Every structure is written in C-alpha cells, then in structure tokens.
Amino acid sequence: MNRTFSLSRAPVLLVGVLAMLLASLGFASVAHAERIKDLGAFQGVRPNQLVGYGIVVGLAGTGDDSLDYSTQGMKGVVSRFGLNLPQGVNPALKNAAAVLVTADLPAFAKPGQLLDVTVSALGKAKSLRGGTLVMTPLRGADGQIYAMSQGSLAVGGLGVSGADGSQVSVNVPSAGRIPGGATVEQAVATGFDTAPTLTFNLAEADLTTALRVADGINRAFGDRRAHAQDAVSIVINADPGAEQRITMMGMIENIEVQPADAAAKVIVNARTGTVVINGAVRIAPAAVAHGKLTVTVSESPRVVQPAPFSQGQTAIEPSSSISVEQEKKPMINFKGGASLADIVKAINAIGASPADLVAILEAMKQAGAMKAELVVL
Template sequence: MKLSFLLLLLPLLSHAVKIKDISSIIGVRDNQLIGYGLIVGLNKTGDGTTSKFTLQTISNMLQSMNVKLDPKDIKSKNVAAVVVTATLPPFSRQGDKIDVIVSSIGDAKSIEGGTLLMTPLKGVDGRIYALAQGSVTIGGRNGRGAGSLNHATAGRIPGGALVEQEVPFNLYGQKEATLSLKESNFQNAVTIQNILNRFYKEHVAVAVDSRTIRLKKPEKLSMVEFLAGIGEVSIDYSAKQRIVIDERTGTVVSGVDIEVEPVMITHGDITIKIEERESLPAIGKEGTAQNMGQNIQIRAQQHAVITKPGAATVANLARSLKKLGATPKDIISILEAMKNAGAIHADLKII
C-alpha cells in the first residue's frame, strides 16, 4: 500500500459558500425503494436448483399466466432471482424514469445480458411507487468497465423504472420551512440567521439549534421563490478542521495548518517526541535527515523525530515519517494514537 498525502490548500477555517451547498430543506428528500424480481435470458449462468426460492418464484409467475408447473420440475439455469433497488428523487412525477440497481441473491454466476421482468418497487410504507423492467447493463466486460459495478452478479438498468405514484408534498402552499445544516455548528446557524434577516430586511429566519433554522417567507414571495433566493445567498462558512484517512489505499487528506500539540508516542521502533524548546539540536552525522523548511529533524538510525510545536503540523509530521521509512499503516496508527491522546484537535475520519 503506497501512501498518498494530500494537502487542502484552501483555508479550512472560514470561506464563502452558498447556503444551498451546506444545507437541505426538511421534507425535500430522496426516498429509497426496493423490490424482488426475476432476471431471464441468461446463458446458463442463472440460479441453480439449490436456490429453491427462485424455482418457486418462477412457478408462481407461470401460474399467474395460467401455466401450472411444480417447482421441482423446473431445471432451467437461465433465470436469476434479484433484489431491485432505486432512489426516488423529491418531486418525482408519474411517468418519470429513474435508474435501478439489480443484485443477485441466489447462486447465479452472472446476470450479464439478462432482462429484468416487471418488478414492483415499494417504499418503507409498503406502497408501490415504481415499476422496474428492462435489460441489465453490467458496464463493461465482466462488470469491470469504467464507472461500473465491479462484478457480474450486480448491474444497472438506466431509466429502468417508471414512477407510478408520487410522494405528496405541497411546497408551494407552505408559509414556513425548516433549513437543516449538513454539519452541526452554532456559529454557522447564527450567521445564516443574521444574514438572511439583513438580506430580506425583515425577520425571516431564526436559529433553533446548531443545525436547524426556521424560515418564514415574506408575503411578496412564493415559497419556491423564497427558497431559491436563500440557496444563492453566500455566507462566511466556518468549517471544522478534518483529517480524512482511507485505510484501504493509505491516502491521508489534511489541511496544511492542522497543528500537533506537545506529545511523546512510541510506535514499534519509531519514537515521536514533540516538545517545547528554545532551539533545535544541531544536525547529526550520516543517517540523519532534516526538512529545513519545517524545522523537523529525522534521525533514521535512532528512529526518532523531534520537532517544535510551532512547526509541528500533521502535514509536516506525515512527510517526515514517510522520509523516515514509516509504512502507511504506521502513519495511520500514529495519527489515530495522537488523536486519542488529545494532541490533534481536528476531527479524524476513517473511511
């Protein structure tokens, strides 16, 4: 695993963003749909006789077409049972088309080239909101094409479902709405409240908590016009500093100015010591390397890193450890230990 250390060059503490990019309107949301169906037309790559639910489903389907057949008599391997999922966007109307994903739940080897038979898609309330049907696309040979799912037992049907029932939501007739911030922050909530009240020159917003702002539209505007205008208003957005670590790829993303407090950590044969000092020791002999721009010394023979708090940032520390020869796993473990010890105050997110 190769380490990739990325630095966010833009300031993370405060920058201008539009309100629509950091919030959502409560009630305006996607809805998840799910269904169970059959894919036919497979070239002997479908479910075998061990998937008894597939055979029973085939029998039930044929019976609805006045063809009575015992499941035990079905030997076809050209059919696969699948779970069908889709996302119903807000304000979808009857006749709109939405994409669906089909995933095998039996022992099928591949569903490539198959056709999904008409499958009802239900919401969490058990009501049917869409009907799915169509040819399955894997997205490339053996399902490994660009942007595709990475195996042949799952695929997509672009525009494969027709919306049959709408989710009722009368936004136009509303006089009030609620704005929900994507990240909890009291300062951002108050900032949005104040700037909206100044922008509209009346009391249209009130911050209820660190994520919620209640809105009351002006009399001269419709709710749609009001929300459209709010979304385009820019604010001075305060974002939390964050370190993102991808354990699978070894990628670490950090702001350039995230500091590390004085701390001493030993990890295997690597010792990290960050302390208050008036001046740094002189550079040693062979086997000692120094990052002059960051005031970080690396003693390869002793496996030690000594630095000053003023220059001890996550970015500099990671670069120094990499130069020392630490593995990506070591660097990730050290950052996690520093966070747990309270030496790093930024949020640590592992994906």
Template sequence: MYVSGNVSILARLLLCLLLLVHAGAGRAERIGELADFVGVRSNALIGYGLVVGLDGTGDRTMQAPFTGQALANMLSQLGISIPQGANMQLRNIAAVVVTAELPPFARSGQTIDLNVSSIGNAQSLRGGSLLMTPLKGVDGLVYAIGQGNIHVGGVGVEAGGSGVQINQLAGGRVPDGGMVERTVPLDIVGSDGSLTLQLKRPDFDNARLAAKRINEVFDQQVAHPVDGSAIRLSAPEQPGQLVNFMATIENIEVDPRIDDSLVIVNSRTGSVVMNSRVTLRPAAVAHGNLSITIDTRYGVSQPGPFADVGRTVVTPDTEIVIDQGEGALHMMEGAALADVVSALNIMGASPVDLMSILEALKAAGSLRASLKVI
C-alpha cells in the same frame, strides 16, 4: 489527500493541498451547499424480481428454491400452469433484489435508475434482463415499476479449470429502468406557515451567520436560528411565491466558519488526511524501526570415502541479525500545515509509521487536532 509510497510524495501532495486551501480561503459558499430544506428528501424503494436470459450463469434452482417458486408464480399469472412437483433445472434465470431511490418531487412517468443484486447462487448477471418488478416503499405501497437490460461493470473468464474475474458479476444497474407510478407528498411548509433549513454539519456559528445573511438580503427578520442545525424561516403568504423564496435562500452566499482541525487515519489502507488547521505544539520524537532477520543455511557432513564409521548428516547454520534502525530525537513544532508536513518529513516515516507518530503526539498533547481513525 491520499498518502502512499515514500514520504517525499507525502510532503509534495500535502503541500499542494495547503496551496489549494489558501487559494480558496475566504471564499463564500451558497446556503444550498451548507443546508437542506426539511421535508425535501428522497425515499428508498425495494422490490423482488427475476432476471432472465443468462448464459448458463443463473441460480441452481435445487439450491435456491425461491427462484423456481417465483418463476412458477409469474407463469401462473400469465396463464401457464406448471405440473405439481416438476423439477425445473434452469440455469438462465436468477432471483434478485432491486433497489432504487425515489427523488423528491418525482412525478408519475419520470424514470429512475435501478440497482440489481443477486440473492441466490447465480455466478453472473451479465447479459440478463430484469422482468417487470414492483418497487415498494416503507409503507408497502408500489411507487415504481422496474424493467430493462442489466449493465454489469465486471467481467469474468474461465477456461481449463482457471478463471479471471474483474469487479463483481452478481450485481448491476439498469439506467432509467424504473418508471415512477406514484408521487410522494412532501410537507415542506409547517402548520405555523414556516420553513426549516437544516445544516448538513451542525454548527452554532454557521447557523447564526446564515440567519444573519438571510435577514440582510430580505431586509427583515425572516430567519431565526433554532439551534446548531436548524434555522426557521417565515414562508411567504402566497403559495406562488414559495419557489422563488426557496431559490433565493439557496443562492445566498455565506462565509462559513472554518472547520476545526482534524486528522483522519485509515488503518486499513494507510491513508492519512489533514486539513489546513492542524498545528503542533513543541514535542521531541524519536522513531526507529526494529527488524529481526533469521537466516538458516544447511550444510552436509559426511565421512570420508571407504570409512568404516560415521554417517552423513545435515547440519543447520542459523544466523540472527537485529537492526534497530535510526532513532534520533527530533524536535517537532508547527503552526501551519506546511510546518507539520516538514516536521514529519524529517522523521523519514512511512505512512504506516506516520499513524503511530500521530497517535503518540495526540496522546502527549502536542497534536492540536481531532484524530479520527476509520
């Protein structure tokens, strides 16, 4: 729940969150949402390429010599030789790094999305086209080939020495721009003929509950919890039944244990997020804002007309006002999120003040939740 603005908005938004939490309380979740099969994973790909067709917004090749070297190497492979020492002042080409994610079970001929980022001093990649770029894995082998027109989400305009820019122009995407050329073998079934489920959030209770539900569905001891994050499964003996077995496992519904109480505070944006299990023990809190205002007014003092003595001077008049604000003592206690929000709303605290209050309540032992600052 995002908190910004006045505290009345804070109370309304958090109360809506409370209603949604109560409405969804006790709803079962699929095991496929709680855990993943070990071995079913994606792989990162990376490549170095060139973007051409830019409208004068490419790399300055004198300041980014690797762009010219890459262009010379590409042209030599196409049978075109460049004279030694030639000074190529090109502004319509840019050196880029291309990244992609190779999904599990990807087959040769399947397309994937590409992310393109400038590594030189190009001003914009808007309107450019990525040339054929090999995408390699961590083992150095080529797993995909990328090529296509770049879509840049930002826009920039310059005129008369002034400019306006929205979002980034030095990066973009090529939807379906990568063609898979090599498959990655996945080791799903272990040497002992077992599968392993790994919980996305380790929890001993949830591992026990998931294993129990799996055994109930299959009416035999198929699942054995190993620790708080892993459940070992006995895979079917016939390979043709493996897909049906895994699909059945993923669609089994479990009532997971409710998460622990947690308050997340973002110190950069002033956001405060609480889950429904946050409670407060009795505590008295006084909160007030100290503000100091310094106002200086300047006056002019000068002698009378035709006076023989005296001179004109500027005299400052400084006024200092100190306002401590309201700091009344309030009792705060709550066994539910609505009570916590109501108690904080009484304080009249802004989101920035709210972070200080929560930290003090946690230090005093009143806030019954884990406080995480990001």
C-alpha cells in the same frame, strides 16, 4: 549469526508555551463564502429508496437452476397470464434468476418519469449478462408501489467456467443496471407547501454556521423570518402555497454565507501511516528529539579440539559479540508560528517514520503543544 534490534525512541522533550494558529500561515486555506444549497438541504426534500423482487429471464444457462424461490417467482410470473404449472412440477430454471431490484426516487418525481435501477442476483446465478427483467413493482418503506421496472440489463462483468471446475470472473457479472428501466407511478408528498414553517438542515452540525445561515437569510429578505433552532436546523417562516415557497427556497439556496472554520483536528490512520492536519490546528513552541538505537548480537561459536593423547572430547565454545549503535539526531525546535511546511521538513530531517510521526503527534497533544483533537482511525 547476527541478531539486530532496532528501538525507535519517542520524543524526549516537548514543551508547550503559547498556542499559535497554523491556519493564519502559508498552508492555511483562505476562507470563502459558499452557497447555502451546498451546506445542506430543506427538510422533506429528499430522495426515497425503492426495492422490489423480480425475475430475470433469457440467461444462457447461468441462472438459479431449481432454487425454490426462483421457481415460486416464475410461477407468479406465468400466473399473470392465466397459466398454472402442474402441481408438484418444479422446472429447472437455468435460464432465469431471482433478483432484487433497487432504485432511488428523487424528490418531486412525477408519474411517467424514468428512473435508473440496479438489479442484483439473489440466489446462485453465475451471471445476469443478456438477461431481461420481467415487470417488477418497486415499493417504498411504507409498502406502497411507487414505480414499475422492466427492461434489458447492462452487465459490466463477465464470468466463464470450464468443465473441470476452473472459473474466471471479471468484475461482478451477477449484478447489472437498466438505465431508465423504471417508470414512476405515483409521487411522494413532501409536505413542504403545507407545513407551518420551512426547515433547512445543515449537512454538518455547527452552531456558528447555523447562526450565519440564519443571519444571511434575514439580511437577504430584510426581516427576521429565519432563526437557528439548534446546531443543524434553521427554521424559516414562510407564506403557505407551493409557488411562493418554491420561489423563496430558490432564493435562499443561492444566498452566500461564510461557514465557520472546522474544529482543529489531526486525523491519523495507524494502518497506512496517513496523517492529515487541517488548517485550524494550533501549534505552540515545542522541542522534539528523535533517535534510533540499534543493538547487534553476533554469535561466532568455535570448535575446541583436545590435545593429543589427552583423552579429551571435541567441544563447541560459544562466542558472542554485542555492539550498540545509536544515530545522533539533532533536537528540533518548533518555534511559535511554525508553518506546516516547516514541521514536515523538520520531521523528515530527523528521519521519523510514519509510526514515529504518530508518536510525536500523540506526545505533542499530551504536552499541550498541539491544540487539536487527535483522531486515530
């Protein structure tokens, strides 16, 4: 019997002296200007979520059967046409299903425009394939109706079941979409044309980027109409009126500015061994040693026979053998200004696994040899 123990040792020596910017070397990306419209959006100019409860009919026996909320929904549908089901009668709705209908209402959407909707089964319907959504109102967070939805579903999934209970499902047959299946009934007031000022919000908070966006707007218009309120919001003075503001917003969106460099970060996914290092990471001179210690224990028991006529008993005598093997790996010296390619080559040379790489990065952070935020997912 052999038992082998492998002990991976973390780096034994890490010395930080002077931080160097890896972004200035070969692997760093060249800074370039971006349009303001790609950095964020104007406050109030955003989509709104809509949701509704409806009934899908025309299913081939894959509906909700006799669930109470499906029955109540069907009673509500037929009541629109002056029909009333007898009291206490609950039809078996195998060809109908209760669903939730969701859609996004874009900014500036006007009555009559079409929206794509997603229809999802609410109960135990097996498939919505071949179904038709009955006219369903879609409401916003304020409870008002902003769109009406109706149409035939496009379902990408498939579900088949046998009499013995066996089932086969491809994708998700209990959800589908209706392209252009909703009609906008009323627009959402954005208030951008009546607000005292316009506010542009960055997608990612950064003080330097906010200042550069404000400066870019001021240079383009030749005045001081924009100022950074905080790390996200840039407040812009604008004349009232939709036409004037639309013109100015269009011009602002196409102004190019150079966003600030991202904060130095090293992202480590401990589960998958993925390590991502951005271009702002600073590396100081450091030395890394990595070794692998293997301990092998071999068990070779022997059977001992007694001498003839000695009245002894047969016994088993244990015999163990222990061997230690250590791979000798050279110490790697990271000089100041080492490129990412040099670091990867060195770590591969010493045979570091993803787990060892994580340990090396953590040790470099603790030793002050890596000027970056280490984020472990």
